[in-house]
Structure formats: structure tokens, C-alpha cells
Amino acid sequence: MLRLSQAQSQAIVAAHRANAIMMMCEHCRVYFENEVAHFTQAELTQQVEACLLRAKKYHLTSRRDCYHFLNLALEYGWSFDTDISLSWMRNYLTDKRVDSPSERLELLVKRCITRQKIEEQNRAMRQEFSPREAAKEENIFIKVAQSSDYIKPINSTLLLENVLPYFNSKALQEMEDAAVSKRIEYEDDEENDDRNEESYYENDNEPLMLTKQI
């Protein structure tokens, strides 16, 4: 009879889990290519790990449930379950009228797909019936079409304790830093312009050259 030591069992479990995470990362790249484009493999692995930890808070531990939860995270945002504007989703995950957490998740997934179908049909109808109004309404639909939309969660609250926080990919963080730097530069330039404008009028003999960097 084959006997395994505890260390051997743990090693097998660890290897199995690593393989399962890798499969999930591959699933992300196949079905949600835009959303994970900026993540390196290591970053995506950590992101998926954080997602699984979050799913565990809702007692979702089976492989199928983890994939469902991951799909929703990629579709609606990594912090969809704490986003105030998506509180209806969290209501499903915590609905005590349903016994099984898996069943709650399944109902949520069905509801999401149904909602999206209805919203798509409605958009098509409005586009055909009233193109001008349809164009105005485009902005109200949640768009997470690319990973740069995941800079930070929208309107999130800390509803779960001790949750491993999501982080940006290095590429996304650099993009955000660059955007912040540009904004600071522009604001500084505006202040300089105001100061320069004052000194310009103070000294009529030597007007200053005003320059802006945008």
C-alpha cells in the first residue's frame, strides 16, 4: 500500500493548487483578454489568489464556484462585491433566503447574463429608434472594457475584514503615476501663470515669457 507523508501530501496539494491557479489565469487571458492585458503572469496570479480569498468569504470554495466568481470579477470589476453601485450583486451573495452559497452565486450569474442581454437589446432598440438619445445614455453603462479601468475600485467600502487588497499591475501603477504627475505639473503651471501674470504687470519694462507645459 502506498503511504504518503504529510509533507508529501502538502507538496501534492500545493502543486495541484498552483496548477489550478495557472489554469484560471489562462481562463482570464482567453475570455477577458483586454481586462488582463496589463498584468504580468506573476501579477495576474496574485490577483486571482486575492479573488479566491474574497470568494472564500462568501463560502465559495468549489472549483466551479471560484471560476464563476472570477468571471464576475473580470466582467464587473475586481471589487464588484463591495462596489456600492453594484450592491444588488452583493445582495445575491448574502441572501439568507437561499440555503446554499453555490446556489446564490448561480442565481447571481444567471441574473447578470439576463441583465446584460436585456441591456443589449434595449441599447439596440434605442439606437434604432432614437440614435441621439442612445448616444447620451452610453456613459451610464458600466464599462470595464480594458484593464486601465481597474485603476481603483469605484465607490467601494470596506465591507469585508482582513481581505487581501487588490493591487494594480506595475504597468497600470506607472500609468496612474504619470497621469497624476501631469496633473500636478499642470496645476503648478497654472499657479506659476498666476504669479507670472502679477509680476508681468508689476514690471512694465521687462515682460516675462509665459510658457505652459501640457
Add this chain to the structure above:
Amino acid sequence: MSAQRLAKAEIAASKQSANESMDDAMVACPLKASTQNKDEKKERIEICVLGDADEGLAEIAVVLRKASGEQLNTITDDAGLCNFEGLDKGEYELCLPELDEASWELLKQISLGEKSISEATAIWKPENPIKQDEGFMHSIVQGECVAKLAARYGFFPENVWQRDENKALREQRVEMYILAPGDQLFIPPNTVKLAKINSSERIDLRRKGATEMLNIRFLDYDDTPRVNIPYLISVKADKNEALQDVQNQTDAGGCVRVAIPPNAVFVTIYLDKGPYQEVHEFNLGHVNPIDTLSGVKARLNNLGYSCGTEDQNLNDKTVSAIKAFQTRYELAVTGERDSETLKVLKEKFGS
């Protein structure tokens, strides 16, 4: 975001094991499991909850009880369906715990036949005792009416409106769809009903009063109905629910008529196509009774006599609007809300 993309990802997810966890490196022998379960045939029950127009109703709480005092709890999906799997053959009790007994009925029970076999195992929970409350007075806030509150608390609207405790309100307001903020409506105690059902059955139930009719009439300035005008109507409900837009034409009376859920709060109507298209938006349930100034102003605004904000402020603009209305319908032009003016206003507005 695309429904197709999520659906495809979900198909892939559904192929994963529902029994293994992410940390399981070992699984039970499938041969051993199948041998054990060979003689233990489990059955299932399928429940469908329909509205007045045979539409499936989502998020209706359903409870299945067995004689031993245990129960299974679930809610219906978007198609109004829910299943109870892994049941022993026998009789059970079905209950809709959030609905009053008079607000739902059993439509039909049919055998599932071959589809009745289930491979799952039911995980029974201890029975929750049915909570009997005593009823309470609800203070109406803007936008509420009997239909909305009946839907919220699980009643058929007429059953709430016809209660003896609401007699004074009935005599004062007459219509249950037009109440004023601050009105007191008695919500009766919820009486829960149990239905006997059998395993391997499909049960269809009807939730009564789950649909209301929205009726908006469009008139030209000379009161001529605007007939056969194409429209697109978009309804928003509370809880940010997504509802299907409807496209149609105004009828012979110039009316837009569409079934809506009682929890609908906002409607947008795109009237006509092309460069002359009009966009009309309505807050549902916000018109106050006609004996209030805000109610008169709302009606005049809707009929094209602009009063400005629909509040309790009797300003010059409101007086001018009342006079214009009285002139139009050959009433005594007083600028006051006399009984004759209110009578005609109610007739022209429709409520």
C-alpha cells in the same frame, strides 16, 4: 461588456467540478460512489411562479418542508423557476413565506416523469417557525401607493385597500393609486399558506397583483388624441432592475399602454421617430391627490399648463395656469381651485 462573452466564460466555468475545492488534490472514487447510490433514487420538484401575464417572477422566496420539521429554502430565478433536488419520494409542504395566503394560488401540478430523477443530495435545514406579525401602520412617502406597498409586503393590492382599518383613508382618497405623503395605510398581518405537493412534480403558481398597467394618453393642444404614433418606452424599477424596453404605437385613444411591475419608479417615453421626436420622462406614483395644491399643479403641468415646481406654493404662475385652464374649458375664470374646476381637471387628466 457583452452578454455573449460572459455567457461563454460561464460555459467554460460550468465544466469545472462542483465538488472539488481548489485545494483538493484527491477526489473520491467515482465507481464506489455510483455503486452506493444505485438503489437510492432521489427525485426533484420543480416550481414555477408566474405573474398575471404569465411572466416568470424572479426572487420569490420558496420553502419546501417535510414532516420531520426540516426545510429547504431558495428563491426563483429570472424565469420564475426553482428546483429542489435530492428528495426522497413522498409528500411535502410548499410555502411562499413572504407572500400572504390570498396573493398566490396553485395553478397546476403535473408529473415530471423521467425528468424527476435527481443525482444531488438535499441538505435539509432546521425548520424556521413561521413568523406571524400583527400588522402595522405605514406612513406614505412620495412615490408610494397601495400597489407598491402590497407588492413590497406580499399582498394582493385590493386585500390591503379593502381592510376595515383603511376605511377612512378609502373614503378620503377614493383611488388606491393616488395617496399623499403622510397618509396612514394599514398593512395587515401576513398569513402564510401551505400547499401539499409530491416529489417528482412540476408545480405552477400564480402570484396575483404582480403586474400593473401604465396608461398615459398623449393629446394635441386641441385635445385630439395622437393616434398611431410610434413610441419606445423604457421603465426603471427600484433595486436598479433591468427591464425590457417596449416598442409599439399609440392606440385609438392616443394612449401608451404597457404592463409594468409595481416597483417601477421611472418611465421614459420616446414619442415618434425622426427630427420631431419627443422625450417624456415621468416619476411614477408622484402625483398627489387632487385636493392638494401639489396634485393640482402636477395635473396642470401634465396637461400643458405650466405651474413650475409641483409644491404647495400658490404663486402667480399657478394662478395664471388655473385661469388658462378655466378659460380653455369655459369655466368661471377665478384662478381658484373651486369644485367645478377640480372636477373638470380630474376628468381631463384621468385621475
